[in-house]
Amino acid sequence: MARVIGDVILDLQNISLSFGGVKALTNISFDVREGEIRAIIGPNGAGKSSMLNVINGVYHPQQGRIVFRGQERRRMNPHEAAAQGIARTFQNIALFKGMTVLDNIMTGRNLLMRRNFLWNALYWGPSRREEIAHRRRVEEIIDFLEIQNIRKTPVGRLPYGLQKRVELARALAAEPSLLLLDEPMAGMNVEEKQDMCRFILDVNEQLGTTIVLIEHDMGVVMDISDRVVVLDYGRKIGDGSPDEVRNDPVVIEAYLGGAAH
Amino acid sequence: MAEGAKPHAPAIIPGLETFPRMLRHHARVRADRPAIREKEYGIWQTYTWGECYAQVRALACGLAEAGFRRGDRLAIVGDNRPRLYLAVAAAQCLGGIPVLLYQDAIAEEMAYVLQDAEVKMAVVEDQEQVDKLLEILDRLPSLERIFYDDPRGMRHYTLPVLQGLDELLEAGRIHDRNQPDFVDEEIEKGESDDVSVMLYTSGTTGKPKGVCQTHRAFLFAGMGGVQFDRLTDKEEVLSYLPMAWVGDHLFSYAQAYAAGFTINCPESSETVMTDLREIGPTYYFAPPRVFENLRTQVWIRMEDAGRLKQAMFRHFMKVAERCGIQILEGRPVPLLQRLHYALGEILVYGPLRNVLGLSRLRVAYTAGAAIGPDLFRFYRSIGINLKQLYGQTETCAYVCLQPDGEVKLDSVGKPAPGVEVKIADNGEIRVRGPMLLKAYYKRPQDTAEAFDEEGYFMTGDAGFFDEDGHLKIIDRAKDVGRLKDGSMFAPNFIENKLKFFPLIKEAVAFGHDRPYVTAFINIDLEAVGNWAERRGLAYSGYTDLAQQPAVYDLIQQCVEEVNEDLSHDPQMNGSQIRRFLILHKELDADDEELTRTRKVRRRFISEKYAVLVEALYAGKDSQYIETAVKYEDGRTGKIAADVRIRDAKVFPSSPRVHA
Numbered sequence: 001m002a003r004v005i006g007d008v009i010l011d012l013q014n015i016s017l018s019f020g021g022v023k024a025l026t027n028i029s030f031d032v033r034e035g036e037i038r039a040i041i042g043p044n045g046a047g048k049s050s051m052l053n054v055i056n057g058v059y060h061p062q063q064g065r066i067v068f069r070g071q072e073r074r075r076m077n078p079h080e081a082a083a084q085g086i087a088r089t090f091q092n093i094a095l096f097k098g099m100t101v102l103d104n105i106m107t108g109r110n111l112l113m114r115r116n117f118l119w120n121a122l123y124w125g126p127s128r129r130e131e132i133a134h135r136r137r138v139e140e141i142i143d144f145l146e147i148q149n150i151r152k153t154p155v156g157r158l159p160y161g162l163q164k165r166v167e168l169a170r171a172l173a174a175e176p177s178l179l180l181l182d183e184p185m186a187g188m189n190v191e192e193k194q195d196m197c198r199f200i201l202d203v204n205e206q207l208g209t210t211i212v213l214i215e216h217d218m219g220v221v222m223d224i225s226d227r228v229v230v231l232d233y234g235r236k237i238g239d240g241s242p243d244e245v246r247n248d249p250v251v252i253e254a255y256l257g258g259a260a261h
Numbered sequence: 262m263a264e265g266a267k268p269h270a271p272a273i274i275p276g277l278e279t280f281p282r283m284l285r286h287h288a289r290v291r292a293d294r295p296a297i298r299e300k301e302y303g304i305w306q307t308y309t310w311g312e313c314y315a316q317v318r319a320l321a322c323g324l325a326e327a328g329f330r331r332g333d334r335l336a337i338v339g340d341n342r343p344r345l346y347l348a349v350a351a352a353q354c355l356g357g358i359p360v361l362l363y364q365d366a367i368a369e370e371m372a373y374v375l376q377d378a379e380v381k382m383a384v385v386e387d388q389e390q391v392d393k394l395l396e397i398l399d400r401l402p403s404l405e406r407i408f409y410d411d412p413r414g415m416r417h418y419t420l421p422v423l424q425g426l427d428e429l430l431e432a433g434r435i436h437d438r439n440q441p442d443f444v445d446e447e448i449e450k451g452e453s454d455d456v457s458v459m460l461y462t463s464g465t466t467g468k469p470k471g472v473c474q475t476h477r478a479f480l481f482a483g484m485g486g487v488q489f490d491r492l493t494d495k496e497e498v499l500s501y502l503p504m505a506w507v508g509d510h511l512f513s514y515a516q517a518y519a520a521g522f523t524i525n526c527p528e529s530s531e532t533v534m535t536d537l538r539e540i541g542p543t544y545y546f547a548p549p550r551v552f553e554n555l556r557t558q559v560w561i562r563m564e565d566a567g568r569l570k571q572a573m574f575r576h577f578m579k580v581a582e583r584c585g586i587q588i589l590e591g592r593p594v595p596l597l598q599r600l601h602y603a604l605g606e607i608l609v610y611g612p613l614r615n616v617l618g619l620s621r622l623r624v625a626y627t628a629g630a631a632i633g634p635d636l637f638r639f640y641r642s643i644g645i646n647l648k649q650l651y652g653q654t655e656t657c658a659y660v661c662l663q664p665d666g667e668v669k670l671d672s673v674g675k676p677a678p679g680v681e682v683k684i685a686d687n688g689e690i691r692v693r694g695p696m697l698l699k700a701y702y703k704r705p706q707d708t709a710e711a712f713d714e715e716g717y718f719m720t721g722d723a724g725f726f727d728e729d730g731h732l733k734i735i736d737r738a739k740d741v742g743r744l745k746d747g748s749m750f751a752p753n754f755i756e757n758k759l760k761f762f763p764l765i766k767e768a769v770a771f772g773h774d775r776p777y778v779t780a781f782i783n784i785d786l787e788a789v790g791n792w793a794e795r796r797g798l799a800y801s802g803y804t805d806l807a808q809q810p811a812v813y814d815l816i817q818q819c820v821e822e823v824n825e826d827l828s829h830d831p832q833m834n835g836s837q838i839r840r841f842l843i844l845h846k847e848l849d850a851d852d853e854e855l856t857r858t859r860k861v862r863r864r865f866i867s868e869k870y871a872v873l874v875e876a877l878y879a880g881k882d883s884q885y886i887e888t889a890v891k892y893e894d895g896r897t898g899k900i901a902a903d904v905r906i907r908d909a910k911v912f913p914s915s916p917r918v919h920a
Contacts, residue, residue: 139302144413149531151303206416 006034015064024050042231057081087176097156108173161192181213270679271484278453279476281354288314297343300528320351323433331356338362339386341500348384361505372397388414453477463856471702481695482657483515496522507654538618545625549632577605585642610643633761657696672731691717742773748835777839779877828912845902
């Protein structure tokens with residue numbers, strides 16, 4: 001595979017986050033390089049989702065620096081993050097259940113639409129052309145993720161595994177350069193996991209999207225990630241290639257236990 | 262009792278003796294009419310005959326530049342994609358021979374065909390097919406180039422044998438511009454006796470054989486079908502069956518070229534039903550299982566419908582049962598019933614056909630397997646002109662057709678125009694006509710053995726003509742055996758009767774040289790699973806469900822119904838099923854138990870499961886067995902189970918008396 005891993009695009013330095021007296025993250029530093037698949041692992045409550053929320057701008061760390069594409073940022077809300085090319089999926093699916101797959105994915109294009117809602121209500125001239133162009137892009141994503149057959153199906157009627165795929169599609173519709181996936185394979189059967197792995201690799205390889213993912217399934221993490229960060233009780237206890245992490249005695253002790261495979 | 266050739270044998274038009282010439286003809290007379298449509302990015306894209314011809318020319322030039330010569334073989338593998346159909350024509354333009362392969366075949370099966378056909382180049386759909394070919398590339402010394410249609414995922418493939426179809430087309434276009442006479446000259450060199458295509462037999466017995474068909478044969482079969490059903494260039498068909506199947510090649514290629522009608526390629530294999538509705542074909546071809554699935558969906562959806570709708574549906578289905586077929590065939594029906602049916606047409610049948618996507622349908626055919634009488638009646642009674650045909654790869658799937666108004670449930674119709682059919686002394690069906698194969702590729706002995714002294718092709722099927730001159734098929738001639746007591750044993754016949762139950766997916770009957778008949782059953786996981794769910798029966802998977810006593814009770818009822826049915830037929834009375842078992846695993850083509858067209862390979866199965874067969878005849882109640890299975894990703898595993906065996910009730914002979 002001729003994938004190119006580039007420079008650091010996201011650098012997290014000494015991040016600490018607490019909610020009242022509870023310390024969610026303590027002094028964590030790691031970076032993400034352009035084009036790589038970066039995994040964050042750790043036991044329940046280790047602070048993985050909090051970490052993702054910090055990157056995404058949902059939480060604001062009390063201490064530490066975040067440098068994204070050379071620019072330091074301190075406070076930023078999620079829609080600014082989205083405008084900078086960061087998209088995400090959620091641990092518990094956050095789709096509009098009553099809307100069709102197509103409409104759900106179209107919502108991912110929202111930030112990229114230039115016309116205001118009055119224009120769109122008219123659906124004439126430029127706004128119509130714009131809508132068609134966006135629809136074309138959405139269709140390409142539908143084709144990419146092989147969900148043509150459910151295009152017009154309301155999301156609520158789909159099985160869980162497919163809903164996850166639709167959520168990925170919506171995130172992709174925003175054409176992100178950095179994609180955050182919060183447990184993309186939770187609750188899936190083996191076959192669904194295999195499919196999802198393939199799609200994540202395809203997104204990374206063919207669209208060149210950098211991916212940060214949280215995942216519980218160790219087999220998956222070790223197979224598809226370039227580098228892995230290990231958290232435990234809000235602290236970083238390991239960082240490196242899957243092999244390095246797998247053989248790190250501290251990590252084995254804290255997380256993988258005797259069942260490392 | 263030979264049936265003579267019918268007066269209106271289809272005639273091939275002088276000057277249009279080959280498929281490329283037909284294509285050029287269509288590009289001239291109906292350049293702007295749609296030839297192929299494909300749903301891509303959610304929108305139906307149309308290619309006109311003019312555009313198709315231009316693309317075929319470019320493809321042909323590109324192939325020629327890559328070194329493809331007259332007589333070379335071009336493998337084509339993939340789902341029904343426009344450019345794969347065009348590749349067939351492009352190879353034919355150059356006098357090459359397209360070899361169509363099943364797209365779901367595993368690499369190993371492909372290796373056999375590609376070696377046997379000594380394929381020089383291949384046009385494949387996508388990365389999946391490329392990967393399969395690369396896996397076996399070192400065993401294919403003759404394969405020089407592989408072209409892929411869909412570039413997705415192909416970025417990192419740098420092997421020199423690989424090239425995108427887009428690049429090939431681009432090179433071809435330049436070549437065509439510089440030497441505009443090249444393609445025409447090549448087309449002129451083609452003759453009607455040249456081999457136009459190689460299709461492989463499914464290999465129910467032994468290795469698949471390459472059937473070489475000429476332009477004459479397929480054009481004859483195509484023209485014949487077009488004349489028989491008065492098809493025009495306005496027809497719309499959905500091309501969704503494997504391109505390697507003779508049925509698809511006849512309907513989507515030969516007949517489309519003969520009549521100049523439009524073929525529509527679905528978006529993906531999962532969207533076929535939606536695409537069917539959007540296209541609304543006027544002419545439709547499907548094996549019985551597709552019709553079965555369609556009806557099952559109707560059933561399932563009716564169960565979720567409101568009480569009023571359900572009652573209405575049930576009522577009018579009874580009306581349709583009473584007089585629907587008579588009305589379809591234009592036979593006399595009392596006025597009151599006719600009005601009743603007309604009301605049903607407005608309330609039920611019309612909307613139902615619309616939901617199925619069959620509103621515009623004029624003619625539908627089914628073939629490839631026996632169709633259940635209930636199923637057949639259902640479609641005909643709601644006003645769908647569903648008919649059966651009979652043929653095989655070696656006869657371009659063109660031997661017998663059911664004429665409009667003369668459709669019988671248990672026959673396959675009359676000999677098609679220009680085809681001679683006779684029944685040999687041993688009961689075998691033999692056919693003669695221009696649609697017969699030229700040869701089996703590189704198998705002169707097999708070819709010679711396939712014909713009798715008078716030049717009839719020996720189909721290997723046993724059958725007879727009824728009093729109206731309709732052909733009835735009993736079974737494969739060599740499968741027809743004898744029980745120990747000498748009575749006839751026709752395994753397919755029995756298996757089909759079993760398979761007509763929606764709960765039974767596959768069946769294998771044994772009985773040759775045995776004292777009585779026994780059977781292996783494969784339950785339909787979806788249907789039986791549904792049934793189990795409704796009854797709150799827990800199960801962990803196929804193996805578990807199959808061995809549940811309640812499921813055995815259910816299947817036993819089916820078996821006994823078949824037995825009762827057989828008891829009415831004096832010839833088949835002895836073939837009642839005494840003992841049966843439900844197999845612990847699903848029969849699968851990947852395990853070589855079925856052919857790619859889903860026919861059971863009886864001998865292979867009886868050897869593989871010899872312990873079970875012995876147990877059936879030894880009178881045991883159960884038998885332990887371990888079976889190796891191949892998973893889709895190529896890994897192997899084991900399934901072990903204690904398979905139960907049941908006795909079924911046998912009925913005394915009671916021939917049905919006709920009033």
